[in-house]
Amino acid sequence: MRKHLFLILYAFLLALGVQAQEALFRAQNIVSPEIHDDNSVTFRLHAPNATAVQVTGDFLPSVKMETPMGQMDGPGKANLTKGENGVWEFKTPVLGSELYNYSFIVDGFSTTDPSNPFLIRDVASVTNIFIVGGGHADLFKTNDIPHGSVTRRWYDSPGLGMDRRITIYTPAGYETSTEKYPVLYLLHGAGGDEEAWIALGRTAQIMDNLIAQKKAKPMIVVMPNGNVIQDGAPGEGSQNFYKPQFMIPKTMDGTYEGAFGDIIKFVESNYRVKADKANRAIAGLSMGGYHTLHISRFYPNTFDYMGLFSAAIMAREDATGKVYSNFDQTLKTQMDNGYKLYWIAIGKTDFLYDANKEYRTKLDAMKMPYQYVESEGGHTWRNWRVYLTQFAPRLFQ
Structure with a gap:
């Protein structure tokens, strides 16, 4: 009897482990940002319960912003589209060679990209970064x-x-x-x-x-x-x-x-x-x-x-x-x-x-x-x- 209970418990824990690994691998399967051969870039975010997701970064046309030092150029925003399994996507046009920064806005809340571990701090703001090569940004690599x-x-x-x-x-x-x-x-x-x-x-x-x-x-x-x-x-x-x-x-x-x-x-x-x-x-x-x-x-x-x-x-x-x-x-x-x-x-x-x-x-x-x-x-x-x-x-x- 004790051996039978042990086998049941072992099978249960094994199932939990498999589920955890599957969840982990599913998360890893989200590639963001994905830099394509033509230097366009796709951003992805798994947010199944979100109603609106945007990306903001200096790869987008700039907008005027009020700052402590007066009016300055700031990054624009673009809307992501919700797809299967709650994954939101946005694909850019072809981008020039540059080091870019970006972040997501989920239902008005700014956050970094969980699929991109590369971050940078500017004063108190933390954003993700990526490099598009093939030009002057090769010097940044x-x-x-x-x-x-x-x-x-x-x-x-x-x-x-x-x-x-x-x-x-x-x-x-x-x-x-x-x-x-x-x-x-x-x-x-x-x-x-x-x-x-x-x-x-x-x-x-x-x-x-x-x-x-x-x-x-x-x-x-x-x-x-x-x-x-x-x-x-x-x-x-x-x-x-x-x-x-x-x-x-x-x-x-x-x-x-x-x-x-x-x-x-x-x-x-x-x-x-x-x-x-x-x-x-x-x-x-x-x-x-x-x-x-x-x-x-x-x-x-x-x-x-x-x-x-x-x-x-x-x-x-x-x-x-x-x-x-x-x-x-x-x-x-x-x-x-x-x-x-x-x-x-x-x-x-x-x-x-x-x-x-x-x-x-x-x-x-x-x-x-x-x-x-x-x-x-x-x-x-x-x-x-x-x-x-x-x-x-x-x-x-």
């Missing part, structure tokens, strides 16, 4: 080439009164060579941190690919945290886990620019670098472009290469930091000291376009040399990744 290393270090910042976290890329072969390298200091925008350029910007993949193709010189890329009240990114610093914010206290008040020498000192004391002006570059996006502009003129004989990507330009009227004083004179001093490249890039629909146009008018009046790139699109990572692929090959030549 991890390819079968020599790879550099990415490390997170902590450096002492006397100017800010704390140890701070920093992300540093060293090119392939750095660990086994005795060579000294030039340095690019690459700065993030508002709401970002020391993780932004390496994750959203695909810096390691871009640099590995450009260097392997001999389009860029091997260089060290230093990606600091520009938020002076943080010692590290949310979840990585002493404040531990908290919701990231777009604008935090002391943002763009001159403190970061004034203490930037601490970062240079750390890098030049701990890495094999060519510690001179000809081998230092600085660039950044949005707030990072603002920091680049003001750091490079506050330290007017420090960098030979500057890159302003969709840069914020002038300090707020209430900003009183020493860094912002004598703007015209320090800019002239920077020009008189000479440099090899002052590179400005912005999208035609960027909300900072007019500010950049006014700044170029100022530079023209001063006869300050610069190179200008105007692209399609607005204030987006799609532009900033491309700007890095265009800027890095021009350095240290």
Whole structure:
């Protein structure tokens, strides 16, 4: 009798296990996103009880959105169609080569794609990502080439009164060579941190690919945290886990620019670098472009290469930091000291376009040399990744 009960129980548990495995495999059979041979993409979501499902992402035509920084381009939306077994689908037209982000909206609730484990954080928003290759986005892929290393270090910042976290890329072969390298200091925008350029910007993949193709010189890329009240990114610093914010206290008040020498000192004391002006570059996006502009003129004989990507330009009227004083004179001093490249890039629909146009008018009046790139699109990572692929090959030549 006991043996009979054991067999019944065993069969029951076995049936449960089979059902669980079937459920697991059914979930795995949903492929989303599916990138087709013609570079169209199909999205799928199993949501049998939903009444409406949409996908939103930067592969769709942009729409105007109100943000804390004014009206900006945002991702559009498309409706999925419900099919058999409660699986909703949407197929795109042929997409161009790019790294795209997306998420689903189920009955008004935003959520990520459970069939796609690849996620990225931008400030406090988490979205899925996918890459369509066959063009410039091949530079964003991890390819079968020599790879550099990415490390997170902590450096002492006397100017800010704390140890701070920093992300540093060293090119392939750095660990086994005795060579000294030039340095690019690459700065993030508002709401970002020391993780932004390496994750959203695909810096390691871009640099590995450009260097392997001999389009860029091997260089060290230093990606600091520009938020002076943080010692590290949310979840990585002493404040531990908290919701990231777009604008935090002391943002763009001159403190970061004034203490930037601490970062240079750390890098030049701990890495094999060519510690001179000809081998230092600085660039950044949005707030990072603002920091680049003001750091490079506050330290007017420090960098030979500057890159302003969709840069914020002038300090707020209430900003009183020493860094912002004598703007015209320090800019002239920077020009008189000479440099090899002052590179400005912005999208035609960027909300900072007019500010950049006014700044170029100022530079023209001063006869300050610069190179200008105007692209399609607005204030987006799609532009900033491309700007890095265009800027890095021009350095240290």
